[in-house]
Amino acid sequence: MFKKLVVAIAGVLALVGTGSGVAVAAPPVTLGGGSGITLGSGGEDIYDCTLTTIGNDSAGRLVGLTAGHCGEPGMTVKAEYDTAAGPVGRVASSVPTLDYAVIVFDRDKVVPVNRVGNVTITGVGAPANFPDVACKEGRTTGNTCGVVWGDVFGSQETWTQVCVIEGDSGAPVVVGSTLVAMVNAYLLAPCAGPAVGTNIDVILSDINAGGGPGAGFRPI
Missing domain, CATH: 2.40.10.10 (Trypsin-like serine proteases)
Structure with a gap:
């Protein structure tokens, strides 16, 4: 009986020492037009650019814009001031002729603001x-x-x-x-x-014509 009790206590102490393994989500980052963003690929941070604006499109997505030469479709987007929070969005499209890119953000990871x-x-x-x-x-x-x-x-x-x-x-x-x-x-x-x-009117007109992410954009 004593031996079983010692084993049980040891098991509890081991659990306390190693933790329960429950992941804690990073708090959302704050982004708006003028915020620094870091774009990357394959887990590597590559470019630092500036977010033009953030808002909602007609499909209810949280989207933003930046210069097209800053990133290609599929690239991850992080808040430059807190890259440790990880990717909070991805580039959905990039148009070289007008040099703009559309970003779709994870609504659970971003607090959008209209002043930066x-x-x-x-x-x-x-x-x-x-x-x-x-x-x-x-x-x-x-x-x-x-x-x-x-x-x-x-x-x-x-x-x-x-x-x-x-x-x-x-x-x-x-x-x-x-x-x-x-x-x-x-x-x-x-x-x-x-x-x-x-x-910006040219950019939004081009996005609306395509009908994809960003169509019907309205700033926060």
């Missing part, structure tokens, strides 16, 4: 024009503003004097709280301008 840094997004609108002043929120250079030159070559783009460098790709370009474009590139030199971004 000094940029708040309350809606989407038509392209800005000279002499509007636009601002952007990027993961590298933060919040910067500059005059809008407009669509210089009629190529569905907005040119501005906002400061951008590597990592700001995908950053939201806003006039007030209206999203008008995303950052895709800069000409001449970093922060010397002009910065070039695809017009």
Whole structure:
């Protein structure tokens, strides 16, 4: 009897020492237009870019946008500030001609917000024009503003004097709280301008025409 009791106690102590093995889910990450995101493949983190905006599509999916050169379909997406939380979404599509990508997020892993840094997004609108002043929120250079030159070559783009460098790709370009474009590139030199971004109305029109993830998008 004593021997059986000792064995039983030893078994309990062993269980306490090793834990029950129950996994604890990571808390959700907070993401919005202007948040830094890390894109990867095969378990490897590859690119750091900026989320343009986040919201819901007509099918009820939680979706976001970023620059197309930041990731290919199937790539994982993490919050840059908490990569240890693991993937919280995946790239659903990427369109090189307009340089945008659609991300589908796991609703259980993301808290979507409409304000990051000094940029708040309350809606989407038509392209800005000279002499509007636009601002952007990027993961590298933060919040910067500059005059809008407009669509210089009629190529569905907005040119501005906002400061951008590597990592700001995908950053939201806003006039007030209206999203008008995303950052895709800069000409001449970093922060010397002009910065070039695809017009958001063109992007959303192209997504709607395809009818896949992101169609019917509305920002949070």
